[in-house]
Amino acid sequence: MQLNPQTIKKLRRFREIKRGYYSFLFLAGLFVILTLGELLVNSRALMVSYEGELYFPTYTAFHPGTDFGLDYRYEVNYRDLQQSFRKEGSDNWVIMPPVPYNAFENHSPNGIFKPAAPSINDRHFLGTDTTSRDILARLFYGTRIALYFSLAFMICVYLIGITIGCAMGFFSGMFDLIFQRLIEIWSNIPFLYMVIIVFSVIPATYSISARIGILLTVMVLFSWTSMTYFMRTETYKEKTRDYTAAARIIGASNSRIIFKHILPNVLSTLITFVPFTIVSAITAITALDFLGFGLPPPTPSLGELLKQGTANLRTAPWIVTAAFGTLVVLLTLVTFIGEAVRESLDPKKFTVYR
Amino acid sequence: MKKLLVLWSLVLLLAGCDSDQPTETTVTLDNTATAEVNQHYADHPNLFTFASVSDLPEDLKWEDGMPLPDIGSPKATKGGTEYSRLADFPRTLRLVGPDSNGSFRPYILDDVVMQLAHRHPDNFEFYPGLATAWAVDRKNKTVFVRLDPNATWSDGVPVTADDFLFMFFFFRSSYIVAPWYNNWYGTQYTNITRYDSHTFSITVPEAKPDMAARVLELHPVPQHFYKELSNNFVDFYQWKFQPTTGAYVIKDKDIKKGRSIALTRLDSWWAKDKKFWRNRFNADRVQFNVIRDTPKVFEAFKRGDIDQFGLNLAEYWYEKLPDSDDDVRNGYIHKTTFYNQRPRPTYGLWINSARPLLDMRAIRVGINYAINWQLVIDSYFRGDNTRMKTSSDGYGDFSHPTLEARPFDINKAQEYFAQAGFANRGPDGILVNGEGYRLSFTLSTGYEAFKDVLTILKEEALKAGLEVRIEVLDSTAGWKKVQEKKHDIHFVAFAVGLEMYPRFWETYHSDNAYDSAFLDNGEINPERRLNTQTNNLEVIAIPELDSLINQYRRSESKQEMIALAHQMTQIHHDHASFSPGFVQDYYRLGYWRWVKYPDSFNHKHSSGAGQLYVHWIDRSGKEETQSKRESGQSLPAQIRVFDQFKL
Known part of the structure; x- marks a missing residue:
């Protein structure tokens, strides 16, 4: 792939800004880990060897207990299976993921569902929550949902925002005028209230993924407007530049001018906003969960953990520490990346970011 | 019964939302309302009968419930302020009509207002409230009642049989926008007969085993207060406190909307020296502040801003206020579990x-x-x-x-x-x-x-x-x-x-x-x-x-x-x-040492520690506890279980 020398220069500058660059690497790594999460944090075994046959249950259909010589037909409890194989001293064995719990099961070493402090022996590395679910597992999958969600949110918002903003700037005139007024009205509707209202009327019979989709749609519908302002002004600016006029004289079509000439030149402004949009999306979904209007229980989420944590500040400080810590790390990383991106795209190299 | 009624009424309220609105308009003047009431009595001669004392049947077996044991403890002292909380500010002070069925209702109606007679919280028999005596005539499905001549409303007006006649008019009228009440009072009672100002009888359609309760658990409605009855009833009485027969009133100056509300004990309460009532309703004032979040309420309780905190939830009983908690161990906060007996909520x-x-x-x-x-x-x-x-x-x-x-x-x-x-x-x-x-x-x-x-x-x-x-x-x-x-x-x-x-x-x-x-x-x-x-x-x-x-x-x-x-x-x-x-067959709570309960803690059929108002505030104990807590002196810890009524 041939990259524009300007772009290469920008990328090189991004790499030079160590804080942002390492944050980016870290987050990218985290992203890969989260995507392959089922191999790390799961109640299903990575590998089972039973009677000479190998099983890899992570991504397959469930195995009833009867598959491994147990007397029940529901999903095998692989942790117990591992114990019993060890006790029998047979050739059968089980390899469990490092965190052998899923985000939903209530697992308490002493049979009472209450917050348990972090313990390496029980493999609850961050402790358990109020109903004895593993915090690390919930945090892990909660973060994954939040990250995926915010990425999808960002893409949708930018698609809509760029399209409409660009069109407004390029076509100007009545089109611009009408859309500006519409956006002014639309952006005055308080977004959080709208989410709460919409969520109180949609039935929960919808599956969790459908609910996440609806939440995403609602949030996107009320968030794309701010993007259009930047796009509109930038397009206005670029439209009057000589190169655009030149392209027009040559006879380039509107779409060619927009996509080939204007868009690449305004993108650098937009890209600096990306990380901050992600930050706001993570914050919004966490806030909604905290208020109880986000994802339906028992979906793991940062907001729900934060809520539990604040309600058990004295008795189970590890809940709030884990959730708050994750949130802080996540948001800081994204902010660092954002800062670095902004700086590397800044044409004035030697200014100081204030 | 009342709580059940509350639920039904909510149901029917919802059901009745689309029912026809009353169309007639009423002039809101005292004599007009009275005229309308009297006309209503005249129009329904089967329901409202006027007779004289000589018409009373002679072979009635009058009961008065007086042999039943006292309620509460004679050790109780009056005075002090109890600090409590509300999760939400009441949406109205009306006792009937839209929104009147909220969580504040027990404090102005269910737990404090006097009925003709009440089920004794230990024996299930009736002890007298507004009535001094009653007689059940199962054959004629009628309960005869003699009102206490001393009974008055909190504004000093005597409680009379007319308030019970008016009760039927009131609860059957469409002004109150309460279809459940309309239905209940329209179908569950067939007659009220006034013999004199303090004697009357009420007849029910069926002589069920508990027919006495149907009548004795009624509470009157003050006719003199509801002078103005119109289709504007709901708004007009929204924040007006109806005179009560009970010990606690709400003063206008104590209503701080959205923030706090307080009950004040009537010094001149007519029943204050009566058996069954004398040892109850002890605090001079019950101050309710609105605190929405339970974790915040608990923090307020731990600070001493709130006197009592229900610990029914295991996480509060075992984790947040464990027996090893400093305030518990040093005896500043007491913990009590009380096993009661009553029908349980159907979880x-x-x-x-x-x-x-x-x-x-x-x-x-x-x-x-x-x-x-x-x-x-x-x-x-x-x-x-x-x-x-x-x-x-x-x-x-x-x-x-x-x-x-x-x-x-x-x-x-x-x-x-x-x-x-x-x-x-x-x-x-x-x-x-x-x-x-x-x-x-x-x-x-x-x-x-x-x-x-x-x-x-x-x-x-x-x-x-x-x-x-x-x-x-x-x-x-x-x-x-x-x-x-x-x-x-x-x-x-x-x-x-x-x-x-x-x-x-x-x-x-x-x-x-x-x-x-x-x-x-x-x-x-x-x-x-x-x-x-x-x-x-x-x-x-x-x-x-x-x-x-x-x-x-x-x-x-x-x-x-x-x-x-x-x-x-x-x-x-x-x-x-x-x-x-x-089923939870107990209730348990934590309370600061200055809140005192009777030696046997509470009564068999009580639904919660505060329901019967048998506790009292020990004012000197409050100062003592606070000063000892500040100087770090410990007091004997008190963690008690009362299982005398455990099955």
């Missing part, structure tokens, strides 16, 4: 048997076996609660003696699901039938606080191949959902008052399930439609049960009613549309 899963699949008995029985209440009780409630047996536990002889709820049993659950065609498991472990339909239902609730319980049940149900999708709604939306019968399975409880026998009509009669459930020949009406806004949440329509319910409602023999109740409970159990949850 359980209400299965809508009109839904597809759920209309198959095998599925419902399977669900009953797939729900692991015992795990919730053992692990989440830490074994403090017990399993509910039937939906009508706690009514003594009226409760079924041997029936037990179905235990968690994966094999049996799978057996029943297989009977309904769900024999194989899909790739995710959920059972599927021949058409590939997954065995999956929505489990909704309006109780946010219980969402953890539901997630535990969900995880366990997976083992039996049943998927439950949890839907947590806010309380109003949750209630609306079941009232419209749009639920699959709903987790809710009906608050049950202290009644002699359980009710069946409201929850199990087909009239409350469908508009016309059956054809004349007894077959199922193919065009029947769901009846919404009723409490038949399971949509039960069984002709046999209907006839038993009707018989039960008509029955005047206690023995017959007991037999019927058992029979109906058995039918309900067999129908398997209710999964009985848990």
Whole structure:
């Protein structure tokens, strides 16, 4: 792939800004880990060897207990299976993921569902929550949902925002005028209230993924407007530049001018906003969960953990520490990346970011 | 009874929202209202009868309940301020009409207002309130009452028989916008006869075993206060405090909307020296501040800003205020568990048997076996609660003696699901039938606080191949959902008052399930439609049960009613549309040392520590405790269990 020398220069500058660059690497790594999460944090075994046959249950259909010589037909409890194989001293064995719990099961070493402090022996590395679910597992999958969600949110918002903003700037005139007024009205509707209202009327019979989709749609519908302002002004600016006029004289079509000439030149402004949009999306979904209007229980989420944590500040400080810590790390990383991106795209190299 | 009434009234209020608004307009003048009332009496001579004392039957057996033991402790002292909290500011001070059925109602009505007589919280017999004596004439289905000549309203006006006549006019009128009251007072009483200003009788349509309660648990309505009755009633009386017969009033200056409200003890309360009343309602003032979040309330309690805190939840009893807590160990905060006896709220899963699949008995029985209440009780409630047996536990002889709820049993659950065609498991472990339909239902609730319980049940149900999708709604939306019968399975409880026998009509009669459930020949009406806004949440329509319910409602023999109740409970159990949850047979609380309770703590049938107002505030104790706490001197710790009424 041939990259524009300007772009290469920008990328090189991004790499030079160590804080942002390492944050980016870290987050990218985290992203890969989260995507392959089922191999790390799961109640299903990575590998089972039973009677000479190998099983890899992570991504397959469930195995009833009867598959491994147990007397029940529901999903095998692989942790117990591992114990019993060890006790029998047979050739059968089980390899469990490092965190052998899923985000939903209530697992308490002493049979009472209450917050348990972090313990390496029980493999609850961050402790358990109020109903004895593993915090690390919930945090892990909660973060994954939040990250995926915010990425999808960002893409949708930018698609809509760029399209409409660009069109407004390029076509100007009545089109611009009408859309500006519409956006002014639309952006005055308080977004959080709208989410709460919409969520109180949609039935929960919808599956969790459908609910996440609806939440995403609602949030996107009320968030794309701010993007259009930047796009509109930038397009206005670029439209009057000589190169655009030149392209027009040559006879380039509107779409060619927009996509080939204007868009690449305004993108650098937009890209600096990306990380901050992600930050706001993570914050919004966490806030909604905290208020109880986000994802339906028992979906793991940062907001729900934060809520539990604040309600058990004295008795189970590890809940709030884990959730708050994750949130802080996540948001800081994204902010660092954002800062670095902004700086590397800044044409004035030697200014100081204030 | 009242709490149940409250629920019904809520139901009917919702139901009555679209009913016709009263069309007549009334001039809002004193004499006009009186004229209208008198006209109403004249128009309904069967209901309102005016007689003289000489018309009183002579062979009446008057009772006065005086031999019953005192309530509360003679050690109680008056005075002090009790600090308490409200989760929400009351939406009205009216005792009737829209929004009057909120959580503040017990403080201005249920727990404080005097009825003619009250059930004794130990003996279940009646002790006198506004009445000094009463006589029950079962043959004529009439209860005769003599009012206490000293009884007055809090504004000094005497309580007379006229207030009871007016009560019927008031509760039957359309001004109050309370269809439940209209219905109850319009159908459950057939006559009130005034003999003189302090003597009257009330007749009921059926001489049920507890017919005395129907009359004696009435409370009058002050005619002199409701001078202005118009279609504007709801707004006009929204923030007006009705004079009370009880010890506590609300002064206008204490109403700080959205923030706080206070009850003030009437120094000149007419009943303050009466047996049964003299040792109660001790604090001079009860200050309620609005604090919404429970964790914040607990922090306020720990600071001493609030005097008492309910510790029913295991996490508060064991974790947040453990016996080893500094304030508990040093004796500043006392902890008490009190076992009581009364009908229990019906916490359980209400299965809508009109839904597809759920209309198959095998599925419902399977669900009953797939729900692991015992795990919730053992692990989440830490074994403090017990399993509910039937939906009508706690009514003594009226409760079924041997029936037990179905235990968690994966094999049996799978057996029943297989009977309904769900024999194989899909790739995710959920059972599927021949058409590939997954065995999956929505489990909704309006109780946010219980969402953890539901997630535990969900995880366990997976083992039996049943998927439950949890839907947590806010309380109003949750209630609306079941009232419209749009639920699959709903987790809710009906608050049950202290009644002699359980009710069946409201929850199990087909009239409350469908508009016309059956054809004349007894077959199922193919065009029947769901009846919404009723409490038949399971949509039960069984002709046999209907006839038993009707018989039960008509029955005047206690023995017959007991037999019927058992029979109906058995039918309900067999129908398997209710999964009985848990029963809490105690209440427990933490309170600062300056709050004092009687030596036996409380009474057998009390629903909560504060219900009977037998506690008092020890003002000198407060100063002592605070100074000792500041200087770090410890006092003897007090963690007590009162299990004298434990079964």
